[in-house]
Amino acid sequence: xxxxxxxxxxxxxxxxxxxxxxxxxxxxxxxxxxxxxxxxxxxxxxxxxxxxxxxxxxxxxxxxxxxxxxxxxxxxxxxxxxxxxxxxxxxxxxxxxxxxxxxxxxxxxxxxxxxxxxxxxxxxxxxxxxxxxxxxxxxxxxxxxxxxxxxxxxxxxxxxxxxxxxxxxxxxxxxxxxxxxxxxxxxxxxxxxxxxxxxxxxxxxxxxxxxxxxxxxxxxxxxxxxxxxxxxxxxxxxxxxxxxxx
Numbered sequence: 001x002x003x004x005x006x007x008x009x010x011x012x013x014x015x016x017x018x019x020x021x022x023x024x025x026x027x028x029x030x031x032x033x034x035x036x037x038x039x040x041x042x043x044x045x046x047x048x049x050x051x052x053x054x055x056x057x058x059x060x061x062x063x064x065x066x067x068x069x070x071x072x073x074x075x076x077x078x079x080x081x082x083x084x085x086x087x088x089x090x091x092x093x094x095x096x097x098x099x100x101x102x103x104x105x106x107x108x109x110x111x112x113x114x115x116x117x118x119x120x121x122x123x124x125x126x127x128x129x130x131x132x133x134x135x136x137x138x139x140x141x142x143x144x145x146x147x148x149x150x151x152x153x154x155x156x157x158x159x160x161x162x163x164x165x166x167x168x169x170x171x172x173x174x175x176x177x178x179x180x181x182x183x184x185x186x187x188x189x190x191x192x193x194x195x196x197x198x199x200x201x202x203x204x205x206x207x208x209x210x211x212x213x214x215x216x217x218x219x220x221x222x223x224x225x226x227x228x229x230x231x232x233x234x235x236x237x238x239x240x241x242x243x244x245x246x
Contacts, residue, residue, distance in 0.1 A: 025153055026052055026126035027146065038160040041153060042125070055126050062120060122146055 019035035024043040033043040042052055064070055121128050122142040129142035141147040162168045 024048060025124075025149065026055075027124055027149075028126055039157050052125055055128075058128075059121065059123075124150055 019038065021032050022035055022040070024031045024033065025041040026048055029043065029045075029048050031043040031045065031048070042048060065074070119130055122131055123140040124142075124146035127142060127146055131139040131142055133139070141150070163172055
């Protein structure tokens, strides 16, 4: 089917798989399955695999019929068949010969040769729609959805093959080391921030030192000395001392 597809009967456990679950690529399936190989595209349901093979056969026949030598051979065969039929109509067989029994009806042709698929089909597996018209180059897909699905699969397989090379393994190791270093740095910053921002109680709060004001009130009846409060008229303003700063 174009790519190696693991088709063993026993399904693997999800925890033993190195790949996350995927969605079947065939249009109309939509099943989510556990991956057993990096290049696995389809689920292992028997009906889905049968439809995939059917689509691949139809696509293979369409591509084969586009070759010039095949088209010429088919045209010559059709021409000979028409000449044979016209010869039988004009020259009937003699009566002295035994009449041959009627020809048996032709067996049903293959499904890929049926008239249900009049023209080219979409390049996505399971899609029999005609590609959308394009003005610059012939289109391969019928819609953006099919094109996006195939592009995602091809990018995933390309990255998977590159990771299996020596350069890909080295770069993956370097990326893993850089991620671990960044993770350690972020955890260290988080721990230091937690220690500096620890909550403080009321007894641990440090207040600036200040002399408490004298708020004592004298007891008993005591006449206040107001002689200092009355200004002396004989003294001038210039001779008066400035009050201390508050």
